Amino acid sequence: MDLEVYDNTKQAPEAWLELIKDILNYAGAYIDLPENTEMSVTLMDNEEIHQINKKYRGVDKPTDVISFAIEEEDPEELPIIMPDDPEFELPKNIGDIMVSLDKVVEQAEYLGHSKERELGFLVVHGFLHLNGYDHMKAEDEQEMFGLQREILDAYGLKR
Numbered sequence: 001m002d003l004e005v006y007d008n009t010k011q012a013p014e015a016w017l018e019l020i021k022d023i024l025n026y027a028g029a030y031i032d033l034p035e036n037t038e039m040s041v042t043l044m045d046n047e048e049i050h051q052i053n054k055k056y057r058g059v060d061k062p063t064d065v066i067s068f069a070i071e072e073e074d075p076e077e078l079p080i081i082m083p084d085d086p087e088f089e090l091p092k093n094i095g096d097i098m099v100s101l102d103k104v105v106e107q108a109e110y111l112g113h114s115k116e117r118e119l120g121f122l123v124v125h126g127f128l129h130l131n132g133y134d135h136m137k138a139e140d141e142q143e144m145f146g147l148q149r150e151i152l153d154a155y156g157l158k159r
Contacts, residue, residue: 001024001028001035001037001038001039002038002039003020003024003025003038003041004039004040005040005041005042006043007042007043008043008044008045008048009043009045009101011101012043015116016043016116019119019120020041020123023123023124023151023152023157024041024124024127026151026154026155027124027127028127030150030154031131031147037092037093037094038094039094039097039130040095041096041097041098041123041126042096042097042099043101044098044099044100044101045100046062046100046102046103047062049062049064049066049100049103050062052066052098056068062102062103063100064100064103064104064107065097065098065099065100065103065125065126066097067096067097067098067126068097068098069129069132070094070095094131097123097126097127099123099126104119104122105118113159117152117157120152121148121152124148124151124152128144128147128148133147
């Protein structure tokens with residue numbers, strides 16, 4: 001997977017940046033995403049995610065994770081001219097995840113597990129949203145949270 005991780009806080013330990021890359025690559029393989037899949041993760045503080053949550057979701061408070069999936073093709077957009085090379089494959093960009101590191105720390109303490117477990121939980125949660133999973137209905141929640149738990153457990157980030 002082509003994964004970019006940005007640390008807007010400039011405070012995340014290098015091990016956390018590696019954890020994000022490792023667990024998302026693991027999750028991508030787990031659900032059989034093409035290897036040329038692209039996405040990004042941005043780490044931020046509560047204030048920054050609060051502003052994004054307010055602007056894009058109309059919720060005037062910080063949250064732990066926000067996912068922005070790349071929308072389907074817009075008929076108003078100009079078409080992309082593709083190379084004639086039969087070997088060329090257009091990468092699949094699935095979107096962006098934003099995570100509040102303040103919330104990672106707060107929620108890990110509240111829930112009594114490691115910060116690494118909380119960080120892994122949040123990025124996998126956002127990742128599944130980017131791949132079409134949701135938890136608005138009970139049956140969808142059961143499917144998404146079950147898959148989320150499977151991935152985290154198989155990776156080794158158990159509660």
